[in-house]
Amino acid sequence: MRAEGLAAEIVGYARSAETRATVRELGFCDRVTDTAAEAVAGADLVVLAVPVGAMGALAEEIAPHLAPGAMVTDVGSVKQAVIAAVVPHIPAGVHFIAGHPLAGTEHSGPRSGFATLFRNRWWLLTPAEDADPVALARLRALCEGMGANVDVMDAPHHDLVLAVTSHTPHLIAYTMVGVADDLRRVTDSEVIRYSAAGFRDFTRIAASDPTMWRDVFLTNKEATLDILGRFTEELFALQRAIRLGDGDHLHKYFTRTRAIRRGIIEAGQDTSAPDFGRSGTTAAPGA
Numbered sequence: 001m002r003a004e005g006l007a008a009e010i011v012g013y014a015r016s017a018e019t020r021a022t023v024r025e026l027g028f029c030d031r032v033t034d035t036a037a038e039a040v041a042g043a044d045l046v047v048l049a050v051p052v053g054a055m056g057a058l059a060e061e062i063a064p065h066l067a068p069g070a071m072v073t074d075v076g077s078v079k080q081a082v083i084a085a086v087v088p089h090i091p092a093g094v095h096f097i098a099g100h101p102l103a104g105t106e107h108s109g110p111r112s113g114f115a116t117l118f119r120n121r122w123w124l125l126t127p128a129e130d131a132d133p134v135a136l137a138r139l140r141a142l143c144e145g146m147g148a149n150v151d152v153m154d155a156p157h158h159d160l161v162l163a164v165t166s167h168t169p170h171l172i173a174y175t176m177v178g179v180a181d182d183l184r185r186v187t188d189s190e191v192i193r194y195s196a197a198g199f200r201d202f203t204r205i206a207a208s209d210p211t212m213w214r215d216v217f218l219t220n221k222e223a224t225l226d227i228l229g230r231f232t233e234e235l236f237a238l239q240r241a242i243r244l245g246d247g248d249h250l251h252k253y254f255t256r257t258r259a260i261r262r263g264i265i266e267a268g269q270d271t272s273a274p275d276f277g278r279s280g281t282t283a284a285p286g287a
Protein backbone atom coordinates (compact mmCIF):
# COMPACT_ATOMS: atom_id res chain seq x y z
CA MET A 1 0.00 0.00 0.00
CA ARG A 2 2.79 2.32 0.89
CA ALA A 3 4.83 1.67 -2.23
CA GLU A 4 1.81 2.43 -4.40
CA GLY A 5 0.72 5.47 -2.34
CA LEU A 6 -2.67 3.91 -1.61
CA ALA A 7 -3.06 5.12 1.97
CA ALA A 8 -2.50 8.55 3.52
CA GLU A 9 -1.29 7.04 6.79
CA ILE A 10 -0.52 3.42 7.68
CA VAL A 11 -0.76 2.52 11.35
CA GLY A 12 0.43 -0.87 12.59
CA TYR A 13 -0.17 -2.92 15.70
CA ALA A 14 1.12 -6.36 16.72
CA ARG A 15 0.64 -7.97 20.11
CA SER A 16 4.34 -8.55 20.85
CA ALA A 17 6.65 -5.65 21.71
CA GLU A 18 9.40 -7.38 19.75
CA THR A 19 7.33 -7.42 16.54
CA ARG A 20 6.33 -3.78 17.04
CA ALA A 21 10.01 -2.84 17.46
CA THR A 22 10.87 -4.72 14.24
CA VAL A 23 8.13 -2.87 12.33
CA ARG A 24 9.36 0.47 13.66
CA GLU A 25 12.88 -0.45 12.53
CA LEU A 26 11.72 -1.55 9.06
CA GLY A 27 9.74 1.69 8.73
CA PHE A 28 6.88 0.52 6.54
CA CYS A 29 4.27 1.95 8.91
CA ASP A 30 3.91 5.67 9.59
CA ARG A 31 3.04 4.86 13.21
CA VAL A 32 3.12 1.73 15.35
CA THR A 33 0.84 1.72 18.36
CA ASP A 34 1.02 -0.31 21.57
CA THR A 35 -2.66 -1.23 21.55
CA ALA A 36 -5.08 -2.42 18.88
CA ALA A 37 -7.59 0.20 20.06
CA GLU A 38 -5.19 3.06 19.27
CA ALA A 39 -4.32 1.56 15.89
CA VAL A 40 -7.91 1.44 14.64
CA ALA A 41 -9.06 4.77 16.12
CA GLY A 42 -10.08 7.04 13.22
CA ALA A 43 -8.98 4.52 10.56
CA ASP A 44 -11.14 4.20 7.47
CA LEU A 45 -9.71 0.74 6.69
CA VAL A 46 -8.70 -1.94 9.19
CA VAL A 47 -6.94 -5.11 7.98
CA LEU A 48 -6.91 -8.10 10.33
CA ALA A 49 -3.82 -10.24 9.68
CA VAL A 50 -3.62 -12.78 12.50
CA PRO A 51 -4.10 -16.57 12.51
CA VAL A 52 -7.66 -17.55 11.61
CA GLY A 53 -8.39 -18.76 15.15
CA ALA A 54 -7.46 -15.35 16.61
CA MET A 55 -9.68 -13.19 14.34
CA GLY A 56 -12.81 -13.27 16.54
CA ALA A 57 -11.05 -12.12 19.72
CA LEU A 58 -9.23 -9.36 17.83
CA ALA A 59 -12.51 -8.17 16.26
CA GLU A 60 -14.09 -8.07 19.71
CA GLU A 61 -11.14 -6.06 21.07
CA ILE A 62 -11.23 -3.40 18.33
CA ALA A 63 -15.03 -3.19 17.86
CA PRO A 64 -15.72 -0.36 20.36
CA HIS A 65 -12.96 1.76 18.79
CA LEU A 66 -13.96 1.50 15.11
CA ALA A 67 -14.98 4.75 13.42
CA PRO A 68 -18.49 4.98 11.94
CA GLY A 69 -18.34 4.15 8.21
CA ALA A 70 -14.98 2.35 8.57
CA MET A 71 -14.27 -0.78 6.59
CA VAL A 72 -12.81 -3.93 8.14
CA THR A 73 -11.31 -6.72 6.09
CA ASP A 74 -9.06 -9.69 6.82
CA VAL A 75 -6.48 -11.81 5.00
CA GLY A 76 -7.24 -15.19 6.64
CA SER A 77 -6.81 -18.39 4.64
CA VAL A 78 -10.28 -19.69 5.61
CA LYS A 79 -13.39 -17.59 5.08
CA GLN A 80 -16.52 -19.16 6.62
CA ALA A 81 -14.97 -19.46 10.09
CA VAL A 82 -13.56 -15.92 10.00
CA ILE A 83 -16.90 -14.47 8.94
CA ALA A 84 -18.70 -16.41 11.71
CA ALA A 85 -16.17 -15.21 14.32
CA VAL A 86 -15.89 -11.57 13.23
CA VAL A 87 -19.36 -10.48 12.03
CA PRO A 88 -21.04 -10.63 15.48
CA HIS A 89 -18.58 -7.99 16.73
CA ILE A 90 -18.90 -5.53 13.82
CA PRO A 91 -20.91 -2.48 14.95
CA ALA A 92 -23.78 -1.13 12.86
CA GLY A 93 -22.47 1.37 10.30
CA VAL A 94 -19.11 -0.41 9.92
CA HIS A 95 -18.56 -2.52 6.77
CA PHE A 96 -16.92 -5.94 6.97
CA ILE A 97 -15.80 -7.68 3.78
CA ALA A 98 -13.69 -10.82 4.17
CA GLY A 99 -10.75 -11.39 1.85
CA HIS A 100 -7.87 -13.71 1.09
CA PRO A 101 -4.80 -12.85 -0.96
CA LEU A 102 -3.44 -16.03 -2.54
CA ALA A 103 0.11 -14.95 -1.91
CA GLY A 104 2.59 -15.81 0.76
CA THR A 105 5.66 -17.79 1.58
CA GLU A 106 6.66 -20.25 4.28
CA HIS A 107 8.12 -17.30 6.22
CA SER A 108 6.26 -15.30 8.88
CA GLY A 109 6.64 -11.97 10.57
CA PRO A 110 7.19 -8.40 9.36
CA ARG A 111 10.61 -9.12 7.84
CA SER A 112 9.00 -11.61 5.43
CA GLY A 113 6.84 -9.06 3.65
CA PHE A 114 7.89 -7.41 0.41
CA ALA A 115 6.20 -4.75 -1.67
CA THR A 116 5.50 -6.92 -4.72
CA LEU A 117 3.98 -9.84 -2.78
CA PHE A 118 0.52 -9.36 -4.27
CA ARG A 119 1.51 -8.48 -7.82
CA ASN A 120 -0.20 -10.76 -10.36
CA ARG A 121 -1.67 -12.90 -7.60
CA TRP A 122 -5.33 -13.58 -6.92
CA TRP A 123 -7.08 -11.76 -4.08
CA LEU A 124 -10.41 -13.42 -3.34
CA LEU A 125 -13.17 -11.39 -1.68
CA THR A 126 -16.15 -13.12 -0.06
CA PRO A 127 -18.67 -10.35 0.75
CA ALA A 128 -22.02 -11.04 2.37
CA GLU A 129 -24.95 -10.88 -0.08
CA ASP A 130 -26.04 -7.53 1.38
CA ALA A 131 -22.53 -6.02 1.43
CA ASP A 132 -22.35 -2.33 0.53
CA PRO A 133 -21.39 -2.12 -3.19
CA VAL A 134 -19.39 1.08 -2.65
CA ALA A 135 -17.32 -0.52 0.13
CA LEU A 136 -16.75 -3.59 -2.06
CA ALA A 137 -15.64 -1.42 -4.99
CA ARG A 138 -13.20 0.47 -2.73
CA LEU A 139 -11.68 -2.75 -1.38
CA ARG A 140 -11.40 -4.18 -4.88
CA ALA A 141 -9.62 -1.02 -6.06
CA LEU A 142 -7.21 -1.22 -3.11
CA CYS A 143 -6.27 -4.85 -3.90
CA GLU A 144 -5.90 -4.03 -7.58
CA GLY A 145 -3.78 -1.03 -6.62
CA MET A 146 -1.30 -3.50 -5.10
CA GLY A 147 -1.23 -5.39 -8.40
CA ALA A 148 -3.59 -8.23 -7.45
CA ASN A 149 -6.35 -9.73 -9.60
CA VAL A 150 -9.58 -9.69 -7.66
CA ASP A 151 -12.33 -12.30 -7.79
CA VAL A 152 -15.52 -12.34 -5.75
CA MET A 153 -17.08 -15.61 -4.58
CA ASP A 154 -19.10 -16.95 -1.68
CA ALA A 155 -17.30 -18.17 1.41
CA PRO A 156 -18.26 -21.90 1.24
CA HIS A 157 -17.02 -22.06 -2.36
CA HIS A 158 -13.78 -20.32 -1.34
CA ASP A 159 -13.17 -22.83 1.43
CA LEU A 160 -13.72 -25.80 -0.87
CA VAL A 161 -11.48 -24.44 -3.62
CA LEU A 162 -8.71 -23.61 -1.14
CA ALA A 163 -9.01 -27.05 0.46
CA VAL A 164 -8.02 -28.45 -2.96
CA THR A 165 -5.41 -25.92 -4.03
CA SER A 166 -3.71 -25.00 -0.75
CA HIS A 167 -4.87 -26.67 2.46
CA THR A 168 -4.72 -30.38 1.53
CA PRO A 169 -1.42 -29.93 -0.40
CA HIS A 170 0.08 -28.42 2.75
CA LEU A 171 -1.12 -31.39 4.81
CA ILE A 172 0.41 -33.79 2.31
CA ALA A 173 3.72 -31.91 2.44
CA TYR A 174 3.70 -31.98 6.25
CA THR A 175 3.04 -35.73 6.12
CA MET A 176 5.75 -36.50 3.57
CA VAL A 177 8.37 -34.59 5.52
CA GLY A 178 7.22 -36.34 8.72
CA VAL A 179 7.61 -39.74 7.02
CA ALA A 180 11.08 -38.79 5.81
CA ASP A 181 12.01 -37.68 9.30
CA ASP A 182 10.95 -41.07 10.67
CA LEU A 183 13.05 -42.76 7.98
CA ARG A 184 16.00 -40.51 8.75
CA ARG A 185 16.42 -42.39 11.98
CA VAL A 186 16.77 -45.58 9.91
CA THR A 187 18.97 -44.25 7.13
CA ASP A 188 21.13 -42.02 9.31
CA SER A 189 20.53 -38.60 7.70
CA GLU A 190 20.77 -39.75 4.05
CA VAL A 191 17.22 -38.52 3.47
CA ILE A 192 18.35 -35.00 4.21
CA ARG A 193 21.75 -35.20 2.54
CA TYR A 194 20.47 -36.62 -0.76
CA SER A 195 17.09 -34.92 -0.83
CA ALA A 196 16.12 -34.26 -4.45
CA ALA A 197 14.22 -31.24 -5.74
CA GLY A 198 10.76 -32.78 -5.25
CA PHE A 199 11.38 -33.44 -1.58
CA ARG A 200 12.95 -30.01 -1.09
CA ASP A 201 9.72 -28.42 -2.38
CA PHE A 202 7.84 -30.42 0.24
CA THR A 203 10.21 -29.27 2.99
CA ARG A 204 9.71 -25.61 2.00
CA ILE A 205 5.96 -25.93 2.34
CA ALA A 206 6.30 -27.98 5.53
CA ALA A 207 8.35 -25.16 7.09
CA SER A 208 5.22 -22.93 7.13
CA ASP A 209 3.97 -21.43 10.37
CA PRO A 210 2.53 -24.16 12.69
CA THR A 211 -0.03 -21.85 14.35
CA MET A 212 -1.38 -20.57 11.05
CA TRP A 213 -1.77 -24.07 9.63
CA ARG A 214 -3.17 -25.58 12.82
CA ASP A 215 -5.92 -22.96 12.63
CA VAL A 216 -6.54 -23.59 8.92
CA PHE A 217 -7.23 -27.27 9.52
CA LEU A 218 -9.27 -26.68 12.68
CA THR A 219 -11.49 -24.16 10.88
CA ASN A 220 -11.75 -25.64 7.35
CA LYS A 221 -12.42 -29.08 8.71
CA GLU A 222 -15.22 -30.35 6.47
CA ALA A 223 -13.78 -29.30 3.11
CA THR A 224 -10.31 -30.57 4.02
CA LEU A 225 -11.64 -33.94 5.19
CA ASP A 226 -13.70 -34.22 1.99
CA ILE A 227 -10.68 -33.57 -0.24
CA LEU A 228 -8.44 -35.77 1.91
CA GLY A 229 -10.94 -38.64 1.47
CA ARG A 230 -10.80 -38.24 -2.31
CA PHE A 231 -7.01 -38.01 -2.19
CA THR A 232 -6.79 -41.25 -0.22
CA GLU A 233 -8.98 -43.06 -2.78
CA GLU A 234 -6.74 -41.93 -5.65
CA LEU A 235 -3.64 -42.88 -3.69
CA PHE A 236 -4.99 -46.39 -3.12
CA ALA A 237 -5.77 -46.69 -6.85
CA LEU A 238 -2.17 -45.73 -7.68
CA GLN A 239 -0.86 -48.08 -4.99
CA ARG A 240 -2.89 -50.89 -6.57
CA ALA A 241 -1.56 -50.03 -10.07
CA ILE A 242 2.03 -50.23 -8.76
CA ARG A 243 1.35 -53.56 -7.04
CA LEU A 244 -0.30 -55.01 -10.20
CA GLY A 245 2.37 -53.56 -12.50
CA ASP A 246 -0.36 -51.58 -14.33
CA GLY A 247 1.89 -49.18 -16.26
CA ASP A 248 -1.01 -47.96 -18.42
CA HIS A 249 -2.88 -46.68 -15.39
CA LEU A 250 0.21 -44.88 -14.08
CA HIS A 251 1.09 -43.39 -17.49
CA LYS A 252 -2.46 -42.14 -18.14
CA TYR A 253 -2.61 -40.63 -14.67
CA PHE A 254 0.71 -38.80 -14.98
CA THR A 255 -0.23 -37.57 -18.47
CA ARG A 256 -3.41 -36.02 -17.07
CA THR A 257 -1.58 -34.32 -14.20
CA ARG A 258 1.15 -33.01 -16.50
CA ALA A 259 -1.54 -31.26 -18.57
CA ILE A 260 -2.81 -29.54 -15.41
CA ARG A 261 0.65 -28.18 -14.64
CA ARG A 262 1.02 -26.92 -18.23
CA GLY A 263 -2.39 -25.23 -17.93
CA ILE A 264 -1.22 -23.36 -14.83
CA ILE A 265 1.89 -22.11 -16.62
CA GLU A 266 -0.10 -21.05 -19.71
CA ALA A 267 -2.53 -19.15 -17.48
CA GLY A 268 0.45 -17.22 -16.06
CA GLN A 269 -0.15 -18.53 -12.53
CA ASP A 270 3.22 -20.28 -12.12
CA THR A 271 5.22 -18.78 -9.29
CA SER A 272 7.98 -21.33 -9.07
CA ALA A 273 10.28 -19.49 -11.48
CA PRO A 274 13.41 -18.09 -9.78
CA ASP A 275 12.12 -14.48 -9.95
CA PHE A 276 8.39 -13.92 -10.05
CA GLY A 277 8.17 -10.19 -9.71
CA ARG A 278 10.13 -9.81 -6.51
CA SER A 279 13.20 -8.23 -8.06
CA GLY A 280 13.80 -4.64 -7.21
CA THR A 281 12.43 -5.07 -3.70
CA THR A 282 13.86 -6.07 -0.38
CA ALA A 283 13.36 -9.79 -0.83
CA ALA A 284 11.91 -11.97 1.88
CA PRO A 285 14.33 -14.41 3.52
CA GLY A 286 14.54 -17.39 1.22
CA ALA A 287 12.56 -15.60 -1.49
Ligand SMILES: NC(=O)c1ccc[n+]([C@@H]2O[C@H](COP(=O)([O-])OP(=O)(O)OC[C@H]3O[C@@H](n4cnc5c(N)ncnc54)[C@H](O)[C@@H]3O)[C@@H](O)[C@H]2O)c1
Pocket: 014, 015, 016, 019, 049, 050, 051, 052, 054, 058, 075, 076, 077, 078, 100, 101, 102, 103, 104, 105, 106, 107, 108, 109, 110, 209, 212
Ligand atom coordinates in the same frame (compact mmCIF):
# COMPACT_ATOMS: atom_id res chain seq x y z
N1 LIG B 1 1.68 -16.85 5.05
C1 LIG B 1 0.92 -17.05 4.01
O1 LIG B 1 1.35 -17.67 3.04
C2 LIG B 1 -0.47 -16.51 3.98
C3 LIG B 1 -1.07 -16.25 2.75
C4 LIG B 1 -2.37 -15.75 2.72
C5 LIG B 1 -3.07 -15.54 3.91
N2 LIG B 1 -2.46 -15.84 5.10
C6 LIG B 1 -3.25 -15.62 6.31
O2 LIG B 1 -2.84 -14.38 6.84
C7 LIG B 1 -2.97 -14.37 8.26
C8 LIG B 1 -1.65 -13.92 8.87
O3 LIG B 1 -0.64 -14.80 8.43
P1 LIG B 1 0.86 -14.29 8.25
O4 LIG B 1 1.53 -15.25 7.36
O5 LIG B 1 0.88 -12.84 7.95
O6 LIG B 1 1.38 -14.55 9.71
P2 LIG B 1 2.47 -13.79 10.62
O7 LIG B 1 2.93 -14.81 11.59
O8 LIG B 1 3.48 -13.08 9.80
O9 LIG B 1 1.59 -12.70 11.37
C9 LIG B 1 0.60 -13.08 12.27
C10 LIG B 1 0.58 -12.12 13.44
O10 LIG B 1 -0.49 -12.50 14.31
C11 LIG B 1 -0.04 -12.46 15.64
N3 LIG B 1 -0.83 -13.37 16.47
C12 LIG B 1 -0.71 -14.71 16.56
N4 LIG B 1 -1.62 -15.21 17.42
C13 LIG B 1 -2.33 -14.15 17.88
C14 LIG B 1 -3.37 -14.01 18.80
N5 LIG B 1 -3.89 -15.07 19.40
N6 LIG B 1 -3.86 -12.76 19.02
C15 LIG B 1 -3.35 -11.68 18.42
N7 LIG B 1 -2.32 -11.75 17.53
C16 LIG B 1 -1.82 -12.97 17.27
C17 LIG B 1 1.42 -12.87 15.56
O11 LIG B 1 2.12 -12.47 16.71
C18 LIG B 1 1.84 -12.15 14.29
O12 LIG B 1 2.22 -10.82 14.57
C19 LIG B 1 -3.41 -15.78 8.67
O13 LIG B 1 -4.77 -15.78 8.91
C20 LIG B 1 -3.08 -16.61 7.44
O14 LIG B 1 -3.99 -17.70 7.32
C21 LIG B 1 -1.18 -16.27 5.16
Ligand SMILES: O=C(O)C(=O)C[C@]1(C(=O)O)C=C[C@@H](O)C=C1
Pocket: 076, 077, 101, 102, 103, 104, 105, 106, 165, 166, 167, 205
Ligand atom coordinates in the same frame (compact mmCIF):
# COMPACT_ATOMS: atom_id res chain seq x y z
O1 LIG C 1 3.94 -20.46 -1.41
C1 LIG C 1 3.60 -20.65 -0.25
O2 LIG C 1 4.41 -20.68 0.64
C2 LIG C 1 2.18 -20.81 0.08
O3 LIG C 1 1.84 -21.87 0.49
C3 LIG C 1 1.26 -19.67 -0.03
C4 LIG C 1 -0.20 -20.00 0.13
C5 LIG C 1 -0.61 -21.12 -0.87
O4 LIG C 1 -1.07 -22.18 -0.49
O5 LIG C 1 -0.46 -20.84 -2.07
C6 LIG C 1 -0.47 -20.44 1.52
C7 LIG C 1 -1.57 -20.10 2.21
C8 LIG C 1 -2.44 -19.08 1.74
O6 LIG C 1 -3.55 -18.83 2.41
C9 LIG C 1 -2.14 -18.49 0.48
C10 LIG C 1 -1.00 -18.81 -0.17
